[in-house]
Amino acid sequence: MTSETTGENVPAAEETGRPGLSRRGLLGLAGAAVGAGVVGVGAGIAVDRTLLGASTDASATYPFYGEHQAGITTPAQDRLHFATFDIAGDLDRAALIELLQDWTTAAARMTQGRPAGKYGPASGPMDAPPDDTGEALDLPAGGLTLTFGFGPTLFETEDGRDRFGIASRRPAALVDLPHFPGDALQDALVGGDLCVQACSDDPQVAVHAIRNLSRIAFGRASIRWSQLGFGRTSSTSKSQTTPRNLFGFKDGTANIKSEDTTVVDDQVWAASDDGAEWMRGGSYLVARKIRMVIETWDRQQLGEQERIIGRDKGEGAPLSGGTEFSEPNFLAVSPTGGTKIDPDSHVRLAHPSTNGGAQLLRRGYNFVDGNDELGRLNAGLFFIAFQRDPRKQFIPIQTQLAKNDAMNEYLKHVGSGVFAVPGGAASGSYVGASLFA
Numbered sequence: 001m002t003s004e005t006t007g008e009n010v011p012a013a014e015e016t017g018r019p020g021l022s023r024r025g026l027l028g029l030a031g032a033a034v035g036a037g038v039v040g041v042g043a044g045i046a047v048d049r050t051l052l053g054a055s056t057d058a059s060a061t062y063p064f065y066g067e068h069q070a071g072i073t074t075p076a077q078d079r080l081h082f083a084t085f086d087i088a089g090d091l092d093r094a095a096l097i098e099l100l101q102d103w104t105t106a107a108a109r110m111t112q113g114r115p116a117g118k119y120g121p122a123s124g125p126m127d128a129p130p131d132d133t134g135e136a137l138d139l140p141a142g143g144l145t146l147t148f149g150f151g152p153t154l155f156e157t158e159d160g161r162d163r164f165g166i167a168s169r170r171p172a173a174l175v176d177l178p179h180f181p182g183d184a185l186q187d188a189l190v191g192g193d194l195c196v197q198a199c200s201d202d203p204q205v206a207v208h209a210i211r212n213l214s215r216i217a218f219g220r221a222s223i224r225w226s227q228l229g230f231g232r233t234s235s236t237s238k239s240q241t242t243p244r245n246l247f248g249f250k251d252g253t254a255n256i257k258s259e260d261t262t263v264v265d266d267q268v269w270a271a272s273d274d275g276a277e278w279m280r281g282g283s284y285l286v287a288r289k290i291r292m293v294i295e296t297w298d299r300q301q302l303g304e305q306e307r308i309i310g311r312d313k314g315e316g317a318p319l320s321g322g323t324e325f326s327e328p329n330f331l332a333v334s335p336t337g338g339t340k341i342d343p344d345s346h347v348r349l350a351h352p353s354t355n356g357g358a359q360l361l362r363r364g365y366n367f368v369d370g371n372d373e374l375g376r377l378n379a380g381l382f383f384i385a386f387q388r389d390p391r392k393q394f395i396p397i398q399t400q401l402a403k404n405d406a407m408n409e410y411l412k413h414v415g416s417g418v419f420a421v422p423g424g425a426a427s428g429s430y431v432g433a434s435l436f437a
Contacts, residue, residue: 058201060143064108066424067281068269069431071145072361072386073258075237077199080229080365081206082287082382083214084192084417085221087154093164097436099220103148103196103213104430113141116212133215135208142202146209148431149195149285149419152176169435171276173284173389174420180402182413189289189415192224197285197384199363203230225415227289229365229382236363242316242324246292246366246379247410249309250316253324254351256361267359267393268386270423278434281423283386286394289367289415292380297410308406310347318347330354344406350397358393360385380411390418 062070087096106116115121117131124130155170156162179185196213200206207228214223233245234252238259245251256263270279297305306312310319310328318328320340330348332340341348352359363386368379387393402408425431 058142059113059140060201061112061141062143062145064111064146064425065427069147069282069421069424070111071147071197071199072268072283072363072421073236073264074145074199075240075258076232076234076363077143077145077201078230078232079200079203079206080232080382080384081198081203081210081226082229082384083196083198083210083226084151084224085194085196085214085217086224087163087193087221088219091163091220093166093436095220096164097430099217100148100432101430102216104425106212106216107146107148107209107431110136110209110212111141111144111146113139113144116216133208133211135211136205139202139205139208142200142205144198144200144205144209146213147197147199147285147421149197149421150174150432150435151192151194151417151419153191154193166435169276169278171270171274171279171420173270173274173276173279173391174418175391175395177286177390177416177418178395178399180398180413182402182408182411183416184412184414185416186414189225190417192417192419194221195285195287195417195419197363203228227367227382227415229367231366233364233366233381234362236361245364245381246294246368247297247305247309249305249311249313250324251364251381252362253311253316256359263359264361267388268361270388274389276420278437279420279422280434283361283388283421284390285417285419285421286383286385286387286390287415287417287419288383288413290381290383291378291412291414293410293412294377294379307342308345308410310341310345319345342406344404346401346405346407349401349405355397355400356392358397360387360393360397386421 062074064070110116115132119131121130121132121134121137152170152174154164154166155174156167196210198206198209210226232243234255235242236255236258238257242250242253256267258264268283270276270282270284272280302313306319311317312319316324317326318341320329320332328341328347328351330339330341330353334340348354363384365382366379367382368377370378372378385394422432422434425433
């Protein structure tokens, strides 16, 4: 992201002489170091990008404004920084709108490879903090997308308060997720009033984006929990190869692809007749932090691993035969008895044919958060899925998996969140404007 001093014709909230930041937002800049510290865990990922191997053109950019938010059907990038935010207790409706306006201004700039504010990190008044933190100063856009969502508690707090006068506009599809069998959720990794998904092919670009949005929000919203991810575990375009998860299997073979526009319209985008007009063109994001019991899995026989997944580990083909993209035959009989694909295999239980045709557009990532107190890898899958209605898609699919999936022995769900992701912002407006219209 190159340094610059010229502005951009993007609306900001109440002007301060520092476009993109409101007066209230500037109050927190004196303590920017505090806000930066919240997401400072990303500092260690600024390593040799040649070794990291970005998967697309580093100069790629995706439009921020449009009918839909970017970062959903966009070809999945290689790196993730996901964060949820809680709104400050004294914030009112006007100040919340102001924050969303400020975030929109900054996001529109950063996704195009520009600094977060009018002044670059090494320019502007010497007696004020820079408008941008600077760690992406010499980096291209890296295919950055920023996707914003609203959690259930933004509409109504757990104690029933309607802080912003929007409780009546909460979409029926934005339900609180139930407690699934086997859940081991940690309170510190659940929920949030707002979420931001930053995806890029450069880890430092993704971290830079969340860091600057957190800095801009200082005094108005603070990070509740966040997650770094690497090595996408799904493909959202037919131009992409199928990646592997930390169990070593190809992941997301049957994922919805952006080119399948009929399926995307039916399964991903919210429509006017779904009951919340302001969500038209939007979607619903479910995030789950799933820890994998790596050490136990690594000691399992190859044949048992393949039985649990329902695919072979090399090609990724279903055990009923064929190649990776062959349709599984769940009735194919094994010479040794039973069916070739185990009835409790992950492939069968997650397949649309056993879930009333329901599908998810997945954008998950691997994570490794060091080790735990017993020296085991704290690693797994940061699952992200977009859908038209969690009540008809994620919840019934996960309910079936949680009860019967043979893979459950090796998984532990520790984090969770559900968010309404509004449609894209029009140039001259801001993300979520339709909610407050």
